[in-house]
Amino acid sequence: MTLKHKTVGELHELLVNKEVSVVELTKATLDDIKAREEAVGSFITIAEDEALTQAAKIDEKGIDVDNVMAGIPLAVKDNISTKGILTTAASKMLYNYEPIFDATSVANAYEKDMVVIGKTNMDEFAMGGSTETSYFKKTKNAWDQTKVPGGSSGGSATAVASGQVRLSLGSDTGGSIRQPAAFNGVVGMKPTYGTVSRFGLIAFGSSLDQIGPFSQTVKENAQLLNVIAGHDAKDATSAQLVVADYASKIGQEIKGLKIALPKEYIGEGIDPQIKDCILQAAKHLESLGAVVEEVSLPHSKYGVAVYYIIASSEASSNLQRFDGIRYGFRAEDATNLDEIYIKTRSQGFGEEVKRRIMLGTFSLSSGYYDAYFKKAGQVRTLIIQDFEKVFADYDLILGPTAPTVAFDLDSLSHDPVAMYLADLLTIPVNLAGLPGISIPAGFVEGLPVGLQLIGPKHSEETIYQVAAAFEATTDYHKQQPVIFGGEN
Template structure:
């Protein structure tokens, strides 16, 4: 059995009983990256020297005995829009090609406190804008299940690294589905927490009212471990919620008897691949066999979610990315004629086509004379979408459906059709607009490629989401399936 097939709890026990060293874990991770990343392209920056030095220091601690946390010595990958002190953070963009942060994001600080080891920064769609990881300014990421397929995006590097056995867990960010969709395409587990549960301090902003950091792992138990480490209030993030953090591990009982599940007809209709629909229906039968109940429901404003999301997210991106001007940090144009020329050329040369497209769309939506017709209207629709979820959760404990309408598509297949690309997020975007938690877990395959099941919960009810996901996982073996590359 490969080290990457072990649960984090198994690795923890082996470290505690001296059957395994931290150096061996780091060596295995770096060796795997060296052997496979020329094919996958999941990493942008490696932290090899520091990782080995940290491993030696942690092994010295192990030799002294004492209690260690569950993430002690575990090598992890960090999405490249989460800042790491002294470790290059590019956001997948040439604009930040030379950016070495002078501080850590809060989630990175928490992982350091848990004594996890960062082995590198992971590839992504530029500034998290994209659903296929073809928008990286450096190189696309390829799906370990089929190298001619996309891994999803924007956290494609984070999902592919776990699927390929390069890292034991990774962190991604989710704005409209950017953790869940790549997790589905790569056959791994991706959790988007409730908005505000995990600090956004140090996450390079795309759409501030939607962005949320979460874990990508091999199984649900590992997700609970990582969430336990990174969740909690942060005074440096004005949107961070002051809520009690429960013991997520205690929720993994395997018992879902009596749970009421709603299945939105809008998530199972037109545009959903028949094989994907069949896998979801089979998963619902598993929940039935465990004593849960489900029935079809309606989230009537789902049809307006994609349009609302792209207006809101692009508007916020237009505002957030205005700071990239070639003056304060990042690359700048050579020999500008004047200040205006510096702005124009730095942004024109630094941003890729998808980022430019969204900045232009957002600037237009926020412009005088169009604000009420577009941005304000989209905010009103967002309220209606949130209300749909609130009303559904008055009766149901969970909402379940597919994570993505299809399995992973081929690289280059949709790159020239932005609208079709945007519609791949039809099942994940409403969840982000409502700010509720959701997890994607493997539930089978379609034409040999993974299919993701999305389990959606009430605000700050990650315990029920994890409980249901873990129970399903315990009754099936889909999370144990590995691509040929791994």
């Protein structure tokens, strides 16, 4: 029996009917991971023993018919804390760190009897857009191993796209779920800020970070969000709102919904072939009864500049704790306390992390705070107001997820500004704390194109409704890379 290409719902049915055990499903998943790992490099740690132990416990307890996630393997980005399983944030600084607690999102997954199968590769401390800044390895695109997988959650995206796992968790600070989802032709959701607890997420930009799900289909994505979302007293920024079922609107028609297409999202800097794909997607949504009209988000052009001041400033503060004293890497050649700090941080952090720490420290420094950090905060407010004006008249916004398809490995790693500009279309969503999804919407030169749908705060059900309507009437999500048995 092959378990490839089976949805979570289909796997659940097999488990309930005892046609397959959780241990057998876990072993099959581990085999899939090992068979493709050399080609894509999705994982930093494969938690084989822990996963099989957890699977055996679930088999002993039995599968709850009403719990669709029981026994389903889950890959977790390596900046999300997992008790007893190495959690490195892809950095030399945390090369040996085994947490003594689970992140709330992971604890929620365990509570629903999911099986954590391993920790996925990422850009170091989530700083990057290509998963090339990892201390351990470079992950490769599932569709073309000469291309980047996107970042920073590249490993979580390729693990799903290559068929290593059905579901994974990532984190999104400026596009780190949506952009790799687009580059790998899978579904990636960045929920409303505060929807998923940040407790146990190794902090990068505390006002921007959000954990979210990757999946092959829209429904599976909503089902995983159901598991990990919810108020958490351990996270002061956790939203009080409780949503019964994020999949509740899936299957409903979208006739009459008003969708905005910002002219800035299909203008300068966007690959013309990507623009064509998105305009075709807009026409398709119109054919399903939605109303699509052009609007303007005039301050979105400042998003990248604002983001790199705010995110780097927050990173500068958040990364102070990595000092070689309490845990993680410590420089061996230090002879006094000052040297421990200086040498540990110089040797333990990669170039991109050090660049952002310095950027942030400069922005927060006396004499520059008003000119940079304060000004960035003010422009952030203008970006938020732009979205609010559009959402006064429209249900959702659509546009491309990324301005290009996946680029060549090593092609932008020496040009940080070009790498930063690749997040042009995803960053404003984080600055405004909004939910956004990327779904497959076509191909350019054999590489996937992502359609981004953005909604007002706590509109995930509507986003899933429109995404599922698009998915149900197109076949882009059914096309798979060669590594997962496809012809592309």
